[in-house]
Amino acid sequence: MAGGTREKLDNPVMEWVDSRLPIFTMMQKEYGVFPTPKNFNYFWNFGAIAMVMLVTMIITGITLAMHYVPHADMAFDSVERIMRDVNHGWLLRYLHANGASFFFIAVYIHMFRGMYYGSYKQPRELLWILGVVIFLLMMATAFMGYVLPWGQMSFWGATVITNLFSAIPLVGDSIVTLLWGGFSVDNPTLTRFFALHYLMPFVIFAVVFLHVWALHITGSNNPLGVDAKGKQDTLPFHPYYTMKDAFGILVFLIIYLGYAFFAPNDLGHPDNYIPANPLVTPSHIVPEWYFLPFYAILRAITFDVDLVLVAVGMVALGVAFIATPYKYLESILKMMEKSFLNFLGFSAKNIKTLKGVGLITLGLAILLNYFLNDFNFTIIPAKLGGVLAMFGSIAMLFALPFIDKHPVRSSRFRPYYKAAFLIFVANAFVLGICGGKPAEGFWVPLSQLTTAYYYAFFIVVLPILNKKEPVLELPSSINEAVLAKNKDKK
Amino acid sequence: MLRVILLIGALAVSPVAHAAGGGGEKLPNEHWSFEGPFGTYDRGALQRGYQIYSQVCSACHSMKYLSYRNLSALGYSPDEVKAIASQYTIIDGPDDEGEMFERPGKPSDRFKAPYANDNAAKYVNNGALPPDLSLITKARPNGANYVYGLLTGYEDHAPEGEELATGQYWNKYMDGHKIAMAPPLADEVVAYEDGSATTLDQYARDVTQFLTWAAEPEMEVRKRTGIKVLLFLSIFAFIMWRVKKKIWKNVKY
Amino acid sequence: MSSSTKDPKNGETRRDFLYLTAAAFGAVGAGSVAWPFIDQMNPAADTLALSTIEVDLSPIEEGQAITVMWRGKPVFIRHRTAKEIEEANATDITMLRDPESDSQRVKEGQEKWLVMVGICTHLGCVPLGQKDTDKKGDFDGWYCPCHGSHYDSAGRIRLGPAPKNLEIPDYKFLSDTLVRIG
Numbered sequence: 047m048a049g050g051t052r053e054k055l056d057n058p059v060m061e062w063v064d065s066r067l068p069i070f071t072m073m074q075k076e077y078g079v080f081p082t083p084k085n086f087n088y089f090w091n092f093g094a095i096a097m098v099m100l101v102t103m104i105i106t107g108i109t110l111a112m113h114y115v116p117h118a119d120m121a122f123d124s125v126e127r128i129m130r131d132v133n134h135g136w137l138l139r140y141l142h143a144n145g146a147s148f149f150f151i152a153v154y155i156h157m158f159r160g161m162y163y164g165s166y167k168q169p170r171e172l173l174w175i176l177g178v179v180i181f182l183l184m185m186a187t188a189f190m191g192y193v194l195p196w197g198q199m200s201f202w203g204a205t206v207i208t209n210l211f212s213a214i215p216l217v218g219d220s221i222v223t224l225l226w227g228g229f230s231v232d233n234p235t236l237t238r239f240f241a242l243h244y245l246m247p248f249v250i251f252a253v254v255f256l257h258v259w260a261l262h263i264t265g266s267n268n269p270l271g272v273d274a275k276g277k278q279d280t281l282p283f284h285p286y287y288t289m290k291d292a293f294g295i296l297v298f299l300i301i302y303l304g305y306a307f308f309a310p311n312d313l314g315h316p317d318n319y320i321p322a323n324p325l326v327t328p329s330h331i332v333p334e335w336y337f338l339p340f341y342a343i344l345r346a347i348t349f350d351v352d353l354v355l356v357a358v359g360m361v362a363l364g365v366a367f368i369a370t371p372y373k374y375l376e377s378i379l380k381m382m383e384k385s386f387l388n389f390l391g392f393s394a395k396n397i398k399t400l401k402g403v404g405l406i407t408l409g410l411a412i413l414l415n416y417f418l419n420d421f422n423f424t425i426i427p428a429k430l431g432g433v434l435a436m437f438g439s440i441a442m443l444f445a446l447p448f449i450d451k452h453p454v455r456s457s458r459f460r461p462y463y464k465a466a467f468l469i470f471v472a473n474a475f476v477l478g479i480c481g482g483k484p485a486e487g488f489w490v491p492l493s494q495l496t497t498a499y500y501y502a503f504f505i506v507v508l509p510i511l512n513k514k515e516p517v518l519e520l521p522s523s524i525n526e527a528v529l530a531k532n533k534d535k536k
Numbered sequence: 537m538l539r540v541i542l543l544i545g546a547l548a549v550s551p552v553a554h555a556a557g558g559g560g561e562k563l564p565n566e567h568w569s570f571e572g573p574f575g576t577y578d579r580g581a582l583q584r585g586y587q588i589y590s591q592v593c594s595a596c597h598s599m600k601y602l603s604y605r606n607l608s609a610l611g612y613s614p615d616e617v618k619a620i621a622s623q624y625t626i627i628d629g630p631d632d633e634g635e636m637f638e639r640p641g642k643p644s645d646r647f648k649a650p651y652a653n654d655n656a657a658k659y660v661n662n663g664a665l666p667p668d669l670s671l672i673t674k675a676r677p678n679g680a681n682y683v684y685g686l687l688t689g690y691e692d693h694a695p696e697g698e699e700l701a702t703g704q705y706w707n708k709y710m711d712g713h714k715i716a717m718a719p720p721l722a723d724e725v726v727a728y729e730d731g732s733a734t735t736l737d738q739y740a741r742d743v744t745q746f747l748t749w750a751a752e753p754e755m756e757v758r759k760r761t762g763i764k765v766l767l768f769l770s771i772f773a774f775i776m777w778r779v780k781k782k783i784w785k786n787v788k789y
Numbered sequence: 790m791s792s793s794t795k796d797p798k799n800g801e802t803r804r805d806f807l808y809l810t811a812a813a814f815g816a817v818g819a820g821s822v823a824w825p826f827i828d829q830m831n832p833a834a835d836t837l838a839l840s841t842i843e844v845d846l847s848p849i850e851e852g853q854a855i856t857v858m859w860r861g862k863p864v865f866i867r868h869r870t871a872k873e874i875e876e877a878n879a880t881d882i883t884m885l886r887d888p889e890s891d892s893q894r895v896k897e898g899q900e901k902w903l904v905m906v907g908i909c910t911h912l913g914c915v916p917l918g919q920k921d922t923d924k925k926g927d928f929d930g931w932y933c934p935c936h937g938s939h940y941d942s943a944g945r946i947r948l949g950p951a952p953k954n955l956e957i958p959d960y961k962f963l964s965d966t967l968v969r970i971g
Contacts, residue, residue, distance in 0.1 A: 134825035307762025
């Protein structure tokens with residue numbers, strides 16, 4: 047964004063502005079001639095689509111705020127007034143309510159693309175992390191926005207989600223009281239949620255700016271995952287991608303507006319058309335669909351983690367350590383070797399046995415103690431465990447660039463990663479379905495199983511693939527791959 | 537690629553579609569004139585439905601988000617709306633002396649509620665609160681069929697082994713089957729002026745039509761606008777597709 | 790036109806046409822999207838429904854005035870005395886800043902009733918003069934304390950910065966003692 051060399055513009059007014067604030071030069075550089083890999087597929091439209099949705103949400107949101115009344119006694123009525131009396135009010139509200147869903151759809155597809163084509167890898171780690179920050183802010187904003195109509199789901203959703211914080215040891219209850227501004231979800235909660243719901247989109251906008259800035263430093267990834275090496279690999283952003291994005295945005299808008307005009311309440315919940323009633327909980331509380339996978343993870347932890355469980359885990363881990371051949375553990379053990387054990391003269395090979403035996407001994411000792419002295423101690427109660435698991439699932443996304451160090455980016459050249467990742471995606475859909483079902487019967491073990499795979503993908507599968515997945519030969523440049531593909535066609 | 541996106545989109549929303557539901561028998565699946573992208577309300581049914589609401593339902597159920605002026609959408613002229621509104625006595629005030637006073641209703645008044653407040657309503661109805669009906673078809677899954685089912689789903693006796701307390705009735709479609717509302721409609725209870733059948737089934741249909749309109753008065757405009765918007769966008773998207781093709785014509789990718 | 794179809798630059802023309810169509814669609818789309826977002830600020834249906842009021846004039850004695858709220862604004866209704874009407878008619882309207890005769894400002898046959906929006910046409914303050922104890926200005930009518938505009942007994946501007954006479958709303962006598970404003 048620095049001045050640098052600047053070419054004179056023909057239009058005198060633009061030149062006058064540009065010589066003082068080179069905004070036209072910057073636009074030309076960043077959106078006009080900006081070199082963009084020429085082999086994007088339509089997945090690369092979703093960044094622009096998400097941006098359009100953010101702007102849609104801000105504009106419809108501001109106009110709704112002109113009519114909405116943030117008071118527990120009037121919020122529901124004011125929303126009904128918007129629907130019935132305000133000029134085009136129903137349109138604004140349905141665009142906003144369905145817009146939230148379609149903003150999430152766009153962002154989820156955008157994230158899918160990032161993970162599938164390895165866009166989070168070096169040098170785009172920070173770009174990815176800023177994206178996860180945006181995702182988190184979106185979740186907070188969407189949650190608070192859903193509370194504002196003050197229907198039954200608003201009220202009970204707010205109650206359940208704010209109560210998550212009560213799982214924090216010692217200070218949990220005080221934090222919840224602080225969030226509520228009272229002793230239950232009530233008017234003070236509503237007004238502060240409104241204030242924050244109005245603020246957050248602008249914070250999101252600022253982080254989006256950083257996200258785009260970071261993108262324009264590293265340049266875009268592409269479906270091959272190989273870096274653009276020169277002019278033959280890229281195209282100017284305008285008109286090639288401006289026009290392609292415009293087409294993609296229009297197609298997305300058709301689906302979005304199809305919902306907003308013809309099925310505006312299909313993505314919502316009927317209970318939210320019943321005014322909030324602190325005395326009656328709806329029989330089946332579900333969050334909005336975009337939270338369902340995380341909600342399933344929250345509910346999957348139905349057991350306390352106590353010392354017995356830890357001891358059994360230790361024994362199992364110890365056995366696994368001893369049983370696994372050295373070569374599979376090499377990298378982990380090499381890392382440990384660098385720690386203080388090295389001073390004691392242990393080599394990596396020694397540590398393997400030592401670790402295994404040590405873990406088994408410790409585990410057995412705890413178990414023995416338990417049976418002899420009835421010594422039982424809960425380390426993580428189920429409630430806290432669920433909350434930790436849910437927030438942890440997002441923490442995994444933050445850590446992703448540092449977990450997956452495999453040098454190849456695109457799934458096209460990583461068959462094992464591709465399989466594991468597509469299972470991860472299918473797994474996320476199953477989690478979503480579990481989240482929408484009552485927490486009973488067969489759904490509980492299913493959500494536990496899928497939660498386990500969610501974590502295993504990050505903690506087990508990716509590190510193993512790092513080590514084991516062969517590095518295939520990549521095309522030497524985008525252009526070469528394109529030429530080869532076109533030759534095949536002929 | 538687009539197909540993949542659409543598929544993902546469809547999968548993403550599918551869990552919501554069957555998230556709702558629960559208790560009671562499967563609801564009837566009636567045909568309604570307001571269904572589908574070109575659906576409209578039947579003005580005759582709306583007026584008959586309003587007649588049933590005002591003569592039967594309104595004895596217990598409020599519709600606090602509707603005003604008499606809204607009735608012009610049912611096909612009543614301004615003078616007819618005025619006449620309807622003036623049949624009701626509205627409490628207004630305070631006047632210059634600080635007293636509340638009664639006056640005839642005006643089109644700008646909200647529908648008169650049967651009870652002064654929720655507590656009064658509960659007291660009169662054995663502790664059960666008759667819900668406000670302004671949004672009832674949006675506040676229940678499959679709302680129109682639910683209302684129709686509930687009104688036609690009463691059984692004379694509870695099945696063997698089920699006990700009904702005093703003031704409870706058995707309804708096929710009610711969540712938990714026990715309902716505190718006595719069967720509100722039966723053949724011949726309301727006299728129609730337009731010669732429509734005076735049967736329970738016809739009454740239930742008409743009042744369902746009216747309540748759906750009450751919950752979604754904007755529906756006809758919404759669908760009409762939607763058709764125009766989607767037509768416009770489809771043509772625009774087609775043009776942009778041609779533009780994109782043209783621009784990319786000489787690029788190998 | 791017809792000759793250009795055989796032109797070798799035909800492709801060029803068609804491309805231009807395509808781009809122009811796309812641009813036109815974009816402009817029409819943007820324009821139609823803007824309208825709902827602007828129109829939502831106009832008065833809503835419930836606000837419009839309250840935009841007429843009916844006022845019973847029977848309790849207002851001669852020489853007295855009442856103020857009623859109409860569309861969020863004060864409306865002055867004055868039962869004028871014979872002296873006030875006479876004064877208003879005696880004024881030479883060619884001398885006025887906003888020339889209007891008294892008969893233009895009242896309904897025929899109901900000359901004793903003066904109904905006007907009680908908002909000074911200068912910058913929107915509410916003039917004094919409704920109560921007996923108020924300052925009525927130099928012309929026995931109303932006086933705006935903000936910037937010193939004087940209105941006469943027909944509500945016409947006589948002195949001070951205000952550009953126009955006090956506004957007369959749309960109103961109609963439904964009977965001799967009942968008036969509908971709006």
